[in-house]
Amino acid sequence: MTKFAVMDHESVPKHTLLSPEESEVVLRTYGIESPQLPKIHVTDPAAKEIGAKVGDVIKIIRRSPTAKQSVFYRLVID
Amino acid sequence: MKLSTEEVIERVSILDIPQALKDALVAGLTGQEMTEAQLQEIMDQVVSDYGHSRVEPCEAVGVVAAQSIGEPGTQMTMRTFHYAGVAEINVTLGLPRLIEIVDARKIPSTPTMTLRLAEGYAHDRDLAREVAWAIESTSLLHLGSLATDLAEMNVIIELNSDAMTQRKITAEEVAERLREETGLSVDQRSNTLVMAPEESSYRELLQLVEKIKKISLKGIEGIKRVVIRKEGDEYILYTEGSSLRKVMQFDGVDPTRTKTNNINEIGEVLGIEAARNAIINEATDTLREQGLTVDVRHIMLVADIMTVDGEVKQIGRHGVSGEKASVLARAAFEVTVNHILDAAVRGDVDDLKGVTENVIVGQPIQLGTGDVKLIAKR
Numbered sequence: 001m002t003k004f005a006v007m008d009h010e011s012v013p014k015h016t017l018l019s020p021e022e023s024e025v026v027l028r029t030y031g032i033e034s035p036q037l038p039k040i041h042v043t044d045p046a047a048k049e050i051g052a053k054v055g056d057v058i059k060i061i062r063r064s065p066t067a068k069q070s071v072f073y074r075l076v077i078d
Numbered sequence: 079m080k081l082s083t084e085e086v087i088e089r090v091s092i093l094d095i096p097q098a099l100k101d102a103l104v105a106g107l108t109g110q111e112m113t114e115a116q117l118q119e120i121m122d123q124v125v126s127d128y129g130h131s132r133v134e135p136c137e138a139v140g141v142v143a144a145q146s147i148g149e150p151g152t153q154m155t156m157r158t159f160h161y162a163g164v165a166e167i168n169v170t171l172g173l174p175r176l177i178e179i180v181d182a183r184k185i186p187s188t189p190t191m192t193l194r195l196a197e198g199y200a201h202d203r204d205l206a207r208e209v210a211w212a213i214e215s216t217s218l219l220h221l222g223s224l225a226t227d228l229a230e231m232n233v234i235i236e237l238n239s240d241a242m243t244q245r246k247i248t249a250e251e252v253a254e255r256l257r258e259e260t261g262l263s264v265d266q267r268s269n270t271l272v273m274a275p276e277e278s279s280y281r282e283l284l285q286l287v288e289k290i291k292k293i294s295l296k297g298i299e300g301i302k303r304v305v306i307r308k309e310g311d312e313y314i315l316y317t318e319g320s321s322l323r324k325v326m327q328f329d330g331v332d333p334t335r336t337k338t339n340n341i342n343e344i345g346e347v348l349g350i351e352a353a354r355n356a357i358i359n360e361a362t363d364t365l366r367e368q369g370l371t372v373d374v375r376h377i378m379l380v381a382d383i384m385t386v387d388g389e390v391k392q393i394g395r396h397g398v399s400g401e402k403a404s405v406l407a408r409a410a411f412e413v414t415v416n417h418i419l420d421a422a423v424r425g426d427v428d429d430l431k432g433v434t435e436n437v438i439v440g441q442p443i444q445l446g447t448g449d450v451k452l453i454a455k456r
Binding site for chain 1: 096097098099101326333334335336337344346347348349350351352355356358359374375378382385386387388389
């Protein structure tokens with residue numbers, strides 16, 4: 001009965017927490033405000049695992065069937 | 079000149095194209111004889127072609143996705159049930175399953191899990207069977223027989239010792255579980271258990287029998303059956319009933335490869351990104367099983383819009399369609415009168431930005447060329 005990391009599961013892509021500076025760069029690249037990003041709940045198992053707080057931006061590197069790899073961003077909400 | 083793989087990777091990595099395209103480019107360029115100018119031309123051409131292959135701005139991708147999934151949907155069977163392969167597990171497939179996925183139902187009509195086993199268990203049939211028995215919910219009827227004695231007004235349970243050793247449970251444990259669940263005293267004499275209802279009435283006695291039949295003595299409640307199947311050289315467990323969080327803690331189960339068809343459960347246990355992947359996989363599998371091929375990009379769009387808010391929401395009145403900003407667009411979908419009435423009471427304003435509302439009022443829609451405004455300089 002070992003505690004298992006959600007991120008180890010094959011269907012969970014890699015989540016990384018962005019620093020405020022990095023998220024600023026993301027928002028500037030897309031020319032948007034942070035509430036316009038897709039959301040993730042702070043209670044989400046993957047968000048909890050990387051210790052995300054409300055207002056953080058999470059970078060998700062998905063495995064895409066068409067592009068092989070695609071980058072996605074989500075804003076942490078409560 | 080001739081470029082090595084490392085040099086090609088270095089040149090290609092800065093291009094603004096998807097990883098899959100970069101890999102193809104690297105494979106194609108490695109070891110080829112070419113001049114610097116030729117290499118530059120190839121890369122420019124690839125970047126330019128990729129730009130052309132992308133969806134145009136203002137393209138109605140949602141409508142294209144809806145039609146591309148909807149049209150094959152008309153050819154799907156209405157038949158709900160299907161037996162998945164040789165294993166006698168019942169799973170909903172075809173159109174009802176597709177509807178279930180886009181409706182984001184809390185519990186699918188036939189929940190089932192696919193469990194891969196951990197190293198050391200996966201190739202051993204006996205160990206696989208032990209895991210299966212540990213997971214499967216065991217009731218009294220698996221272990222023996224029940225009889226009612228109307229003269230004595232009690233229930234007599236005869237336990238089969240072979241069945242008990244197989245499922246690794248003792249008569250004492252069974253008696254203890256029954257005591258816990260019913261709160262009644264259990265008289266145990268080796269493999270025979272005798273129970274009596276609180277009041278000695280005929281009705282109470284029958285109710286007690288029904289109650290103890292349902293008690294889960296061992297395993298995960300709700301996992302009605304576990305079937306073992308050999309795929310390749312690996313034993314895989316299929317379950318009837320789903321309980322992802324509990325099953326991942328069992329010894330012998332590989333938690334990183336457990337799957338369930340309950341998308342909401344995946345969202346709770348593994349997070350929203352896993353739920354998005356589950357929607358894509360379940361929808362693709364359902365369509366493929368019916369011999370239909372739909373481009374995965376359409377399904378990805380559906381999965382993205384369903385999970386954009388951090389929780390799985392349905393495509394429909396209580397989800398995507400019901401959250402549209404425009405009153406007219408919502409009224410055009412379902413429960414027309416309620417939406418218009420509520421909007422009138424609140425004094426809502428419709429900005430006429432979307433497609434539906436502009437079609438209703440007879441204006442050009444803001445899509446494709448309709449989104450382009452001409453600004454003239456005098």
